[in-house]
Amino acid sequence: MTRTVLLLLLLTRSAFAEWPPPPPLDADRLAAAGLRVVSGPRLELVTDLPPSPAIDELPSVVEAAMPAWDRYFAHTGEQAPADWRLRMYLVRDRQPLEALGLMPDRGGDFLNGLSLGYEAWVAEQSTDYYRRHLVLHEATHSYMATVLGGCGPGWYMEAMAELLGTHAWDPGSGRLELGVMPASRGASAYWGRVKSVRDAFAAGKALSVPAVMKIDNRQVLGPDSYAWVWSLAKLLDSHPRYQPRFRDLPKEVLREDFDDGFRAAFADDWSDLALEWRLFVSRLDYGYQVAPEAIDFRPGRPLAEEPAEVTVAADRGWQSTGVAVEAGRPVRLSASGRFVVHRDAEGTPWPCEAGGVTLEYFAGRPLGMLLAAIDQRESAGGEGGSAWFEGSLLRPVGVGPEAELVPLHSGTLYLRVNDSPAAVAENQGELRVIVQRVKRTAQ
Ligand SMILES: [Zn+2]
Numbered sequence: 275m276t277r278t279v280l281l282l283l284l285l286t287r288s289a290f291a292e293w294p295p296p297p298p299l300d301a302d303r304l305a306a307a308g309l310r311v312v313s314g315p316r317l318e319l320v321t322d323l324p325p326s327p328a329i330d331e332l333p334s335v336v337e338a339a340m341p342a343w344d345r346y347f348a349h350t351g352e353q354a355p356a357d358w359r360l361r362m363y364l365v366r367d368r369q370p371l372e373a374l375g376l377m378p379d380r381g382g383d384f385l386n387g388l389s390l391g392y393e394a395w396v397a398e399q400s401t402d403y404y405r406r407h408l409v410l411h412e413a414t415h416s417y418m419a420t421v422l423g424g425c426g427p428g429w430y431m432e433a434m435a436e437l438l439g440t441h442a443w444d445p446g447s448g449r450l451e452l453g454v455m456p457a458s459r460g461a462s463a464y465w466g467r468v469k470s471v472r473d474a475f476a477a478g479k480a481l482s483v484p485a486v487m488k489i490d491n492r493q494v495l496g497p498d499s500y501a502w503v504w505s506l507a508k509l510l511d512s513h514p515r516y517q518p519r520f521r522d523l524p525k526e527v528l529r530e531d532f533d534d535g536f537r538a539a540f541a542d543d544w545s546d547l548a549l550e551w552r553l554f555v556s557r558l559d560y561g562y563q564v565a566p567e568a569i570d571f572r573p574g575r576p577l578a579e580e581p582a583e584v585t586v587a588a589d590r591g592w593q594s595t596g597v598a599v600e601a602g603r604p605v606r607l608s609a610s611g612r613f614v615v616h617r618d619a620e621g622t623p624w625p626c627e628a629g630g631v632t633l634e635y636f637a638g639r640p641l642g643m644l645l646a647a648i649d650q651r652e653s654a655g656g657e658g659g660s661a662w663f664e665g666s667l668l669r670p671v672g673v674g675p676e677a678e679l680v681p682l683h684s685g686t687l688y689l690r691v692n693d694s695p696a697a698v699a700e701n702q703g704e705l706r707v708i709v710q711r712v713k714r715t716a717q
Pocket residue numbers: 411412415431432435
């Protein structure tokens with residue numbers, strides 16, 4: 275027992291010892307090269323950029339990130355020591371750093387940023403948001419490498435840096451929130467990950483979870499790769515069922531078989547994850563709220579002679595009816611009830627019934643319209659290649675107040691009201707839906 279503990283301690287210590295302190299700085303030579311230093315307790319910023327609030331507050335941003343990282347990684351048992359401090363070079367022109375011998379020996383051809391232990395490099399960006407994002411991205415790498423002793427495999431390393439790079443910063447109060455879903459394009463100018471995924475999806479180039487896990491940061495990655503790893507981290511970190519397992523992963527960053535451990539942790543519901551991943555990337559947008567869209571995959575039972583009555587919450591994504599339908603056997607759905615689907619700028623609620631409101635459309639259908647879909651995986655065996663069939667969760671059909679559906683596939687019937695994942699949680703109320711067999715008239 276004692277020997278194991280000792281061995282672990284030695285391993286941990288060697289991981290820390292790997293990163294040397296940054297080289298000393300010569301103030302005169304820096305000044306002569308047009309560089310200045312902005313100092314904070316957690317960040318020493320070396321930059322060629324002129325003084326401005328957005329640059330000079332960066333040490334405060336990293337200082338505010340420190341307790342957030344310590345909280346996020348608390349269960350690893352590691353915490354940044356009181357004297358943890360990162361040196362970051364933020365430059366428009368790399369040449370003066372080169373001349374002073376302050377560029378990295380390896381990886382000097384980085385595109386936007388690089389982290390090597392207690393030193394990081396960031397290329398100047400065109401917006402305050404994206405510059406801050408990259409500072410937090412590289413600083414996350416540095417925290418993980420020096421405090422946890424490692425960052426895990428490439429995809430996970432970049433996923434964590436992207437996840438904890440997305441942020442909301444209020445310079446007035448000094449409040450910083452990490453891991454936020456950007457509320458709008460304007461709130462995350464030039465970051466562009468949402469657009470990258472939407473464009474790739476529209477072009478039929480969406481990546482599967484295993485494909486995202488193959489992203490290897492030992493080569494220079496393009497913006498699309500960062501978009502994919504961020505998306506996967508965002509889904510796993512925000513989804514109530516996946517979050518505990520995802521947040522356990524920082525404990526495993528030193529394991530050679532990290533990816534095997536990841537697959538094993540998600541093996542039991544891998545098919546659910548694959549389906550929710552497809553849904554997530556198919557509708558990714560600013561402000562997307564993962565938790566209200568999380569699906570409880572409750573398998574349905576065959577519909578009895580008696581009609582089934584189910585309720586559909588207006589503020590949730592897809593909900594199992596608990597009813598299994600059969601391919602080719604028609605069912606009738608009749609919905610009743612009123613709910614609130616939206617509020618206007620003054621806060622006045624928009625009342626809505628199952629037909630939806632035609633004042634606003636989402637995904638080509640009236641906002642609030644009752645939608646139906648079938649999860650056919652039980653009959654198709656696993657994930658299936660037919661997740662895109664008409665009437666699947668990815669391609670639902672409109673129901674409205676009343677409709678007769680002839681299922682193309684057998685499976686569990688799911689219902690929801692039509693709304694954006696960014697807004698559905700603000701709805702209020704529910705619908706009652708009667709599901710019944712359609713009696714065939716005798717010939
Ligand atoms: Zn990175």
